[in-house]
Amino acid sequence: MKAIKRFGVRQLLIALRRFVSDTCKGFVFEQNTNATRIKLKNILKPYMENVKNKQGLYAYTVLVDDTNNTSDVIDRNELQITIKVAPTRTIEFVLMTFEISPSGVSF
Secondary structure, three states: OHHHHOHHHHHHHHHHHHHHHHHHHOOOOOOOOHHHHHHHHHHHHHHHHHHHHOOOEEEEEEEOOOOOOOHHHHHOOOOOOEEEEEEOOOOOOOOOOOOOOOOOOOO
16 A cells, blocks of 8 residues: 555545544434435535545545445444545656757757
């Protein structure tokens, strides 16, 4: 996981985590139903789409449904959210090449 070592990716993950964490605080003690999971997903997806539109992500997926919230998870009073991201990479190095040509050369 080399990407996590990059400064820009690290900043992105911190911002995403902060938003998701702050959003989820409003869902504590809500009913753990499909309707609640859809409501949460409908808040998270536009934010993620905005990050993607601003070129922070190539792609993402937000998974918060019955596949990762099984009856065992619900019985433990938990809500599982899986967010997969493919962050865009930043330019950290600019490589330049200069070539010296003899006089009389036309470009």
